[in-house]
Amino acid sequence: MKRGIRWAQAAVLLLGCMTAFGMKVDAQAEDTIKKGIFAGDIDLSGMTAAEASQAVESYVEGMEDTEITLLAADDTEVTVTAGELGVYWANPELVSEAAEVGSRGNVIERYKLLKDLEKENLVLPIEISFDLQAISDILLERCAQYDVKAEDATLVRENGEFRVVGGRTGYALDVETSVDRVSERLMKDWDGQPCTIALDVEVEEPRGTAEELAQVKDVLGTFTTSYSSSGSNRSANVANGCELINGTLLYPGEEFSTYESVAPFSQANGYYMAGSYMNGKVVDSLGGGICQVSTTLYNAVLLAELEVTERNNHSMIVTYVDPSADAAIAESSGKDFKFVNNLEYPVYIEGITQNKRITFTIYGKETRDAGREVRYESEVLEVNRPPADMLYADTSKPLGYLVYDSAHIGYKARLWKVVLENGTEVSRTQVNSSSYKMVPRSGTVGTATEDPAAYEEIMAAIGTGNLDHVKNVIAILTAPPEENSDESGDE
Numbered sequence: 001m002k003r004g005i006r007w008a009q010a011a012v013l014l015l016g017c018m019t020a021f022g023m024k025v026d027a028q029a030e031d032t033i034k035k036g037i038f039a040g041d042i043d044l045s046g047m048t049a050a051e052a053s054q055a056v057e058s059y060v061e062g063m064e065d066t067e068i069t070l071l072a073a074d075d076t077e078v079t080v081t082a083g084e085l086g087v088y089w090a091n092p093e094l095v096s097e098a099a100e101v102g103s104r105g106n107v108i109e110r111y112k113l114l115k116d117l118e119k120e121n122l123v124l125p126i127e128i129s130f131d132l133q134a135i136s137d138i139l140l141e142r143c144a145q146y147d148v149k150a151e152d153a154t155l156v157r158e159n160g161e162f163r164v165v166g167g168r169t170g171y172a173l174d175v176e177t178s179v180d181r182v183s184e185r186l187m188k189d190w191d192g193q194p195c196t197i198a199l200d201v202e203v204e205e206p207r208g209t210a211e212e213l214a215q216v217k218d219v220l221g222t223f224t225t226s227y228s229s230s231g232s233n234r235s236a237n238v239a240n241g242c243e244l245i246n247g248t249l250l251y252p253g254e255e256f257s258t259y260e261s262v263a264p265f266s267q268a269n270g271y272y273m274a275g276s277y278m279n280g281k282v283v284d285s286l287g288g289g290i291c292q293v294s295t296t297l298y299n300a301v302l303l304a305e306l307e308v309t310e311r312n313n314h315s316m317i318v319t320y321v322d323p324s325a326d327a328a329i330a331e332s333s334g335k336d337f338k339f340v341n342n343l344e345y346p347v348y349i350e351g352i353t354q355n356k357r358i359t360f361t362i363y364g365k366e367t368r369d370a371g372r373e374v375r376y377e378s379e380v381l382e383v384n385r386p387p388a389d390m391l392y393a394d395t396s397k398p399l400g401y402l403v404y405d406s407a408h409i410g411y412k413a414r415l416w417k418v419v420l421e422n423g424t425e426v427s428r429t430q431v432n433s434s435s436y437k438m439v440p441r442s443g444t445v446g447t448a449t450e451d452p453a454a455y456e457e458i459m460a461a462i463g464t465g466n467l468d469h470v471k472n473v474i475a476i477l478t479a480p481p482e483e484n485s486d487e488s489g490d491e
Helices: 002-020 049-061 094-100 107-119 132-146 175-189 232-245 258-262 290-304 452-463 467-477
Strands: 037-039 067-071 077-081 122-124 154-158 161-165 170-173 195-198 201-204 218-226 248-250 255-257 273-278 281-286 307-310 338-340 347-354 357-364 372-384 390-398 402-405 410-421 424-436 442-448
Touching: 037 049, 037 094, 049 094, 067 132, 077 132, 094 122, 132 170, 132 175, 154 347, 175 195, 218 290, 232 258, 232 273, 232 290, 232 347, 232 357, 255 258, 258 290, 290 307, 290 347, 290 357, 290 372, 390 452, 402 467, 442 452, 442 467, 452 467
Parallel strands: 037 122, 067 195, 390 442
Antiparallel strands: 067 077, 154 161, 170 201, 218 357, 248 347, 255 338, 273 281, 307 338, 347 357, 372 410, 402 442, 410 424
């Protein structure tokens, strides 16, 4: 009983002390945040939890119009707001923590904490965060648009002279690392004031300087072929393919693909229907004749001693170069002519067509000895001549109809590179080997006629296997009959 009285007396004494020090003990005081408690710079004293939340929310919303400058490609300034970057209050539990201060622990602990607040404020930090997806969207939509690809310096040849065309530095925004950079800067060190953040932009310097390209002036190799017997369509295809390659500049180590340079074979790309090889026959196709372009370039490349990485011979022999000196390209079979600039300096390819002659000249810096000479020799290893003509009777075609393909002699050949120094041969190296199909002359002969005798004659001619004899028989059988005239006698 006495012990209970002592506790009651102590409680009354403590209550008296708290009253003496001006501390309120009404229920309303327990529902508000104690004096001396701050959220950042915001004084929360006497606020309810709801009021404190509203105060901090308003503070953060006030940041939304703050301008953030992002430095994109080439230090291009892109100004956005914190609101556009998705700024938000990241630790709303701060209000609960502030409200609980002075409300936890026993009476003595709470009393001591309240006395401490009279001497020093309790500042709870406001944590600010940003929407990473919003940052990423801003970078992609408004910053990446300033990216540019690097453009190497190049050469233009006009009136027999070279002119250097300056390059351009390339810039590429690394969006992923830039998101990290922006978010880290704003979440850790940002004071809520306007600021500038440099994004992570990769810089690609262009290749080629005026001094380097000025070295490109020597003729390393040149070669010409004629297409004087070609029709207008094939001639136009050769000229078009030449023009598509003309002006190409290759830096050291760079590979050139003829197919990629002249494709696609379409009317829109300047091509016409003309004869080309396919499955042992000559057929019309868009771009027929383009292989003379690749072949002429191939020989110029050999003379320049650039590194050939892909070369294919034609299925049948061509007439504008020696056996094994050709280079075919074909979309259907995946054939291409490729080479690499294996020199220390850039090379420039000039292509010209004039008077039905195509010429490729490769310019660069000549580093070979003055007494060095390179030439190429074709060696035929085997000749396979076609047998008798292949003739086919077609009863659906009238007598007189004749369509035929020319014969092609088959060859096996190889190409030699011969190096001379001061006129003396010092090396002989095989460059390639080629095999060309033998294709006999073939023809389709019309045999439809109501004259049994004529039918027997044309079939007999076909049976000889001689196309020239068939031509003669057709000429006789289809010749117009001679008109009879009355003889006049002496009167």
